[in-house]
Amino acid sequence: MxxxxxxxxxxxxxxxxxRAISMLFAKEGAKIGVIDSIPEAGLQTVQLIENINGIAKFIQADVSNTRDVEKAVNSIAAEYGSLDILVNNAGVCFVGPIAELTEEQWDVTIDVNLKGTFLCSKYAAPHLKKNGVGVIINMSSGLGLYGGACWSAYCASKGGIIALTKALAxxxxxxxIRVNCILPGAVATDMLLRNTTMQAKIAGLSGPEEINELMKKIIPLRRIxxxxxxxxxxxxxxxxxxxxxxxxxxxxxxxxxAT
Ligand SMILES: NC(=O)c1ccc[n+]([C@@H]2O[C@H](COP(=O)([O-])OP(=O)(O)OC[C@H]3O[C@@H](n4cnc5c(N)ncnc54)[C@H](O)[C@@H]3O)[C@@H](O)[C@H]2O)c1
Incomplete structure (x- = not known):
């Protein structure tokens, strides 16, 4: 393992x-601190991990809230006696032209995606340093490198995560402590479904399936x-x-x- x-x-x-990262890390022998703002979702992940005889504990926290983050990081480190790996994965996305993007949507996007990565890294770092070896993995996006019409706040937040990753590395x-980021393409999750539903509406297409088919045509490996x-x-x-x-x-x- x-x-x-x-x-x-x-x-x-x-x-x-x-959830997929939590399950795989648990299968590979890690004890998981499951952090999410939605209790039912987090508790379900804990259950799935326990079903495969893994170890997991759920803490409800909003990653954009300093007190939540400090409490969550410290309680997971106390529960397991150390903290070795932090995965900054929580993220939100609002799709729409900048003229329709509200200031609140901009703030939430930057607060959850970018400030959340900063806060979790800040409070996890003292624990990661203790063992003389540690890992931080940040979930950015291809949209942190290239532009996308109707993705302004998201692109800004994900580009910020790439810069923050390099600075912290x-x-x-x-x-x-090694700090790296992952740039996913289109991944079949609830977020993708919400985004493609909105994109289809903006583009006057029939629905998310039509967007998925269009995406598959431009992805060299031809799948989501x-x-x-x-x-x-x-x-x-x-x-x-x-x-x-x-x-x-x-x-x-x-x-x-590569295209
Ligand atoms: N799905 C994709 O196509 C795709 C592509 C590129 C990057 N990403 C990034 O990957 C990450 C995960 O995406 P996903 O598709 O699994 O999303 P998802 O919406 O399916 O799941 C996100 C989870 O984060 C939680 N969350 C949201 N805001 C939170 C907050 N403030 N505090 C704590 N938890 C919070 C949600 O409750 C949910 O359980 C995100 O950072 C996303 O931007 C996704």
Whole structure:
């Protein structure tokens, strides 16, 4: 097992990519701190992990709230006696032209996606430093590198995560904490369904299936990713197999960035 006895805190672990990472890390021997703002979602992930004889504890927290984050990080570290891995995965997205994007939607996007990554990293760092080895994995997006019409706040937040990843990789290298980010392409989750439903509406298309078909035509590997595709990338970045890798953007996008 690649993560035996490691303690991993995973945000947004109640659904989609965060749940898939939690399940895979648990299968690989890690004890999981399941963080989500929605209790039913987080508790369901804990149940799924326990069903495979894994170890998990749920803490409800909004990653954009300082007190929530400090409490969640400290209680997971206390529960497991250490913290070895942090996965900043929680994210939100509002799709729409900038003229219709409200200030509140902009603030929520930046607060959850970017400030949440900052807060969790800030409060996890002292724990990660204790063992002389630690890992932070940030969930960015291909949309942090290239533009997308109607994705302004999301692109800004995800581009910020790439810059923050590089800054922290350099800052934490002397402590042997590696900081990397993943750039997923389109991944079949509730978020993708919400986004493609909105995109279809804006473009006057029949529905999310039509957007999916259009996406498949432009992705070289001709399919939408599964959350497990992202989890295997996260496992590589969390394990000792990547012990000389820090500050990178790992694209898992079926080749889209190569086009
Ligand atoms: N699905 C995709 O196509 C795709 C592509 C690129 C990047 N991403 C990124 O991957 C990450 C996971 O995406 P997903 O598709 O699994 O999303 P999802 O919406 O399916 O799941 C996100 C989870 O995060 C939780 N969450 C949301 N706001 C939170 C907050 N403030 N505090 C704590 N938890 C919160 C939700 O309750 C939910 O359980 C996000 O950062 C997203 O931006 C997704």
């Amino acid at each position: 690649k993560l035996m006895n490691k303690a991993a805190l995973i945000t947004g672990a109640g659904a989609g990519i965060g 350099v800052e934490f290298a002397p402590d042997n 990713a599964t959350p497990e595709d992202m989890a295997f990338g996260a496992l590589y970045l969390a394990s000792d197999e990547s012990s000389y890798v820090t500050g990178i953007e790992l694209s898992i996008d079926g080749g889209y960035l």
